[in-house]
Amino acid sequence: LESGRMVRLRRLLSSLHPAEVAHLLESLPPSTRHLAWRFVSTDHRGEVLSYVGDEVRSDLMDNIAVADLASLTEDLDPDDLASILRDLPEAAIEQVLHTMDAQNRHRLETVLSYPEDTAGGLMNTDTITVRADVTLDVVHRYLRLLGTLPDATDSLFVVDREDKYQGILQLTTLLTRKRELTVTEVMSHGVESIPALLPAAEVAQRFEKQDLISAPIVDEKGKLLGRITIDDVVDVIRDEADRSLMNMAGFTEDEDTFAPALISLRRRSLWLGINLMTAFLAAWVIGLFEATIQKQVALAVLMPIVASMGGIAGSQTLTLIIRATALGYLNQSNIRWLLGKELALGALNGLLWAAVIGVVSAIWFEGIGLGILIGSAIIINLIFAALSGVVVPLFLRRIGADPALAGGVLLTTITDVVGFMAFLGFATLFLV
Amino acid sequence: LESGRMVRLRRLLSSLHPAEVAHLLESLPPSTRHLAWRFVSTDHRGEVLSYVGDEVRSDLMDNIAVADLASLTEDLDPDDLASILRDLPEAAIEQVLHTMDAQNRHRLETVLSYPEDTAGGLMNTDTITVRADVTLDVVHRYLRLLGTLPDATDSLFVVDREDKYQGILQLTTLLTRKRELTVTEVMSHGVESIPALLPAAEVAQRFEKQDLISAPIVDEKGKLLGRITIDDVVDVIRDEADRSLMNMAGFTEDEDTFAPALISLRRRSLWLGINLMTAFLAAWVIGLFEATIQKQVALAVLMPIVASMGGIAGSQTLTLIIRATALGYLNQSNIRWLLGKELALGALNGLLWAAVIGVVSAIWFEGIGLGILIGSAIIINLIFAALSGVVVPLFLRRIGADPALAGGVLLTTITDVVGFMAFLGFATLFLV
Secondary structure (H helix, E strand, C coil): CCHHHHHHHHHHHHHCCHHHHHHHHHCCCHHHHHHHHHHCCHHHHHHHHHHCCHHHHHHHHCCCCHHHHHHHCCCCCHHHHHHHHCCCCHHHHHHHHHCCCHHHHHHHHHHHCCCCCEHHHHCECCCCEECCCCEHHHHHHHHHHHCCCCCCCCEEEEECCCCEEEEEEEHHHHHHCCCCCEHHHHCECCCCCEECCCEHHHHHHHHHHHCCCEEEEECCCCEEEEEEEHHHHHHHHHHHHHHHHHHHCCCCCCCCCCCCHHHHHHHHHHHHHHHHHHHHHHHHHHHCCHHHHHHCCHHHHHHHHHHHHHHHHHHHHHHHHHHHHHCCCCCHHHHHHHHHHHHHHHHHHHHHHHHHHHHHHHHHCCCHHHHHHHHHHHHHHHHHHHHHHHHHHHHHHHCCCCHHHHHHHHHHHHHHHHHHHHHHHHHHHHHC | CCHHHHHHHHHHHHHCCHHHHHHHHHCCCHHHHHHHHHHCCHHHHHHHHHHCCHHHHHHHHCCCCHHHHHHHCCCCCHHHHHHHHCCCCHHHHHHHHHCCCHHHHHHHHHHHCCCCCEHHHHCECCCCEECCCCEHHHHHHHHHHHCCCCCCCCEEEEECCCCEEEEEEEHHHHHHCCCCCEHHHHCECCCCCEECCCEHHHHHHHHHHHCCCEEEEECCCCEEEEEEEHHHHHHHHHHHHHHHHHHHCCCCCCCCCCCCHHHHHHHHHHHHHHHHHHHHHHHHHHHCCHHHHHHCCHHHHHHHHHHHHHHHHHHHHHHHHHHHHHCCCCCHHHHHHHHHHHHHHHHHHHHHHHHHHHHHHHHHCCCHHHHHHHHHHHHHHHHHHHHHHHHHHHHHHHCCCCHHHHHHHHHHHHHHHHHHHHHHHHHHHHHC
């Protein structure tokens, strides 16, 4: 970059919102990214870090001395600060905590004491609380005294003497009701408090179902700890939804598109290595039937069709089950219905395409026997594909593995092996 | 279901929030779903319809007479009502519009006049507006007069005499600043108005980047038309993110998991049919080399490995590009860098796995020539896979097709054909 472009870059960066700077940094190749990062004003760096994905963040943070971190993160909310600190070594966290005043340190430690993917790990501690027995007029005067309210404040939390959560007082209620009324008379009990240990995905579902903007987080005794706001929930939803797509290709949802090739190589080659093992397994199955293929080479020409149809059909079922699981649709009673439906679909599609493929093969290689044989193999493989598409993700979930990550590999192994076995096995028995 | 369960079902349905009823209906098989739908109280049906996905909605609406629709949809916001009406025939829309009073009809017609996936199609018309020259005290009295404010109201919109958007007055500002101040003195210009024709995906990006809760929608002259709230944006984000995952398996993001088998059959078999054509193409390529395979059956055993490694590597690149496109990361200047990176990764992975596969094959079939041959084919296929993984989705986007839907099919066609051509072609030239 020549100096004219540098000046323009610096000007551009200072005119953008930190979230937009984060987006820009995420779409830059490594060397330009590090150059641009140096041009981000130090006041904004903390906030920019809170917006970028995990992988890009650790890339950027490699270039920051721990001593500088404390000043970068001064103005951040505890939830954003916590998500940055979690990537650092223990000693660095201690050092940052050390620079904070007692109140902020206590707040941050509360957030850090909960796992990152729970309500407690996502929460902010900037709640405004009021007592139930005061009048709205008192609340009005209290807010005027505060001067400013935190972002995304749509309601105040009503607590008792022990800080136990009682309900919410919406700002819209505060503005539309008479000032002589007490909080008790107008507060809402419609927003249930969220236990700090509730998984983030369930927090997101609650926000979505009830159209919440903020919600109170409580400890096991019902004491108010903080609040979660919709902007953090939107990040959770985005990540959740991205996860299945990315995991199915062997990535994490935070994959840095522009990571240097050598850094990406490790994960990519690992993924290819895992898939290679399943390919060798399929090759070994084919190898069992070498003599058969030798006698009838048409089998070698047609066998990829059997395997590929099974793989495609199985992936459809797998994708549907993975998404249904992510959206919380599946339970004991509907899973049996769904398995039945998928098996029926597998059988119907099997019959349909067995006929098509059978006829084409019979004409192509002038052999009715070959047509019947490949048709039968297709039917068997599509039924197995439907079965595996349902059972494999549920099994992986049961043993605590990620259905999206391992599901595709396992599924294509099954459809390859079953497809080749059925087709070449039948051929060995009946044809040659 | 016996009557005891029916009573429990009815009780359950009436205790749930409409969004939860919608979620429940989406996870029920067809017969149970229609039974449960009959038990949803008529007051809630409209709202429940606004929460379910498109496919489930049209399933449920098949059972409603158009005459009943008007009463079902009485209490809905214009945006929700509009999204339901868009699925209906023109005549039914007319009939519903006919039952509404002039003001509501006008509002609904405004929303309907914009495409569903634009800011205008998502917006609500329930904005509360104030003038810039009044004092906060006047605003306070005005809100008290209104009595209630619409859901997700975090700010009022400041407009001039011609209803042109000027800025926002946040409720938090209204509550914390002195009542003698005028709106001009405290209003914020930080929230840019959104043109009604802006695509929904870009609206979502703006909300995410600026952590908005509501934003003003204006026509081409800057006149305030309505507002979009975060709950509608969350739906857009969820749909956007689901779309890539579902499209890659040949579904739409609204796929009804529990649609009857015969309804699902059409889409599933279409998808298998498209993939079958690519499988036949691959088979035809193999067929060109029948004589070669006849002489050396080991080729038939190993050839799926070459195709499968290319398919896996290509899908990884494809997924990354599809996601980067969805998140708006790609532009002219970084795409060339990315292509270079993916080609380098393809070559590196090619070399690495060519060595592994070459050695294993050479030992397995006791032939160094075969090992060198499959290794070369792997390198060529992985480089082509990387190239296709970048070029195919960009090309599809350029011609207006969906990269997620058609990308996988096109990509595996390329990796299959290139893989088989390279491997069997080299074998014909050098080995037999």
